[in-house]
Amino acid sequence: MQKNMPALTAETVLDRLKSVKDLAPQAVSGIAIDAGKVVFAIEIDPADAKRMEPVRRAAEDAVKKIDGVASVSAVLTAERKAPPQMQSRQPLQKTSTRPVAPQVKHIIAVASGKGGVGKSTVAANLAHAFKAMGKTTGLLDADIYGASQPRMMGVRERPETNGEGLIIPPEKHGLKLMSMGFFVEETAPVIWRGPMVHAAVQQLLRDVAWGDLDVLVIDLPPGTGDAQLSLVQNVPLSGAVIVSTPQDVALSEATKGLLMFKKVNVPVLGIIENMSYHVCSSCGHREDIFSHGGARMTAEKMNVPFLGEIPLHADVRVASDAGATLKNAAIEETFKNIAARIWTTLPAEKTVPRPPQAA
Numbered sequence: 001m002q003k004n005m006p007a008l009t010a011e012t013v014l015d016r017l018k019s020v021k022d023l024a025p026q027a028v029s030g031i032a033i034d035a036g037k038v039v040f041a042i043e044i045d046p047a048d049a050k051r052m053e054p055v056r057r058a059a060e061d062a063v064k065k066i067d068g069v070a071s072v073s074a075v076l077t078a079e080r081k082a083p084p085q086m087q088s089r090q091p092l093q094k095t096s097t098r099p100v101a102p103q104v105k106h107i108i109a110v111a112s113g114k115g116g117v118g119k120s121t122v123a124a125n126l127a128h129a130f131k132a133m134g135k136t137t138g139l140l141d142a143d144i145y146g147a148s149q150p151r152m153m154g155v156r157e158r159p160e161t162n163g164e165g166l167i168i169p170p171e172k173h174g175l176k177l178m179s180m181g182f183f184v185e186e187t188a189p190v191i192w193r194g195p196m197v198h199a200a201v202q203q204l205l206r207d208v209a210w211g212d213l214d215v216l217v218i219d220l221p222p223g224t225g226d227a228q229l230s231l232v233q234n235v236p237l238s239g240a241v242i243v244s245t246p247q248d249v250a251l252s253e254a255t256k257g258l259l260m261f262k263k264v265n266v267p268v269l270g271i272i273e274n275m276s277y278h279v280c281s282s283c284g285h286r287e288d289i290f291s292h293g294g295a296r297m298t299a300e301k302m303n304v305p306f307l308g309e310i311p312l313h314a315d316v317r318v319a320s321d322a323g324a325t326l327k328n329a330a331i332e333e334t335f336k337n338i339a340a341r342i343w344t345t346l347p348a349e350k351t352v353p354r355p356p357q358a359a
């Protein structure tokens with residue numbers, strides 16, 4: 001490490017990018033810096049993709065030359081313009097240097113290897129279960145490809161900002177909530193690239209007045225790609241929970257998730273099997289439609305805790321579609337047991353957030 005090296009900040013990066021030919025500074029967004037790794041996006045017109053590729057490379061080369069930069073990843077993004085009223089809701093103005101949720105004791109990520117396994121549903125119900133245990137709880141919807149928490153929680157209003165410029169998380173069902181869906185419509189045709197996901201989620205962690213929380217549940221984007229990896233590497237997680245259905249394909253994807261967390265040394269708190277078996281909502285008959293038990297076997301094989309089974313039940317879907325809490329005592333109890341098991345495995349001490357930026 002060189003002495004007297006100037007701090008590596010978004011401003012330093014932007015300043016250096018001014019020297020890149022054909023690159024307008026306002027096209028640069030989502031600069032994220034962590035331990036010498038710099039990622040940023042260059043917004044372009046999709047028609048210009050080919051012409052802008054050399055500019056992208058030149059931008060990477062320019063930033064690589066800054067003292068203290070270990071690696072650079074610039075991506076071209078084509079973001080279709082949101083309707084005017086949505087643009088003014090866009091919170092991503094510049095990279096924040098505030099610490100990550102400093103008064104939050106535990107941040108738990110809920111992940112899945114693929115979409116559609118009920119990850120968001122499980123994240124929401126775990127948050128409710130922590131709340132029911134008497135824990136002050138927040139829920140951060142980082143699944144920005146399909147931000148479903150505003151719908152599942154029944155919150156639509158645009159959050160306000162406080163005097164310090166922090167976004168105030170709306171409260172519903174006793175939970176503090178934050179979602180990109182409050183700023184971008186669930187169906188908005190926005191293309192999110194890895195670094196932009198990372199920058200957006202970082203901002204939702206740093207620039208939100210989370211206050212004192214025992215636990216913040218993060219609903220991660222589905223999958224185990226670069227976006228997820230960058231997220232889990234840069235957020236001070238107490239651990240991760242993996243949601244899978246019992247099917248083979250979902251389980252092999254869940255295994256990839258497990259390996260991703262292991263690779264970056266994030267403790268895997270366990271696997272939850274969702275849609276484990278079917279319970280008929282009228283007669284209560286139970287049926288193992290997807291050869292239930294696969295997640296338990298995977299957990300044993302991978303040597304991680306198996307946390308429990310959630311049945312496929314109409315009450316679960318009805319509650320999430322209505323933005324309501326679950327009205328099924330047995331399933332609620334299962335979620336509470338899972339939350340209690342998770343709680344006992346969390347480290348007693350507060351997770352120490354990593355410094356916001358490499359200096």
Ligand code: ADP
Pocket residue numbers: 112114115116117118119120121122148222274275310311312313314315316317318320321
């Ligand atoms: P993901 O976040 O993995 O993409 P979601 O949580 O959005 O998946 O769930 C997909 C759909 O499945 C939603 O309509 C949700 O209500 C429904 N769903 C999830 N888990 C269950 C369950 N255990 N029983 C019934 N429906 C479920």
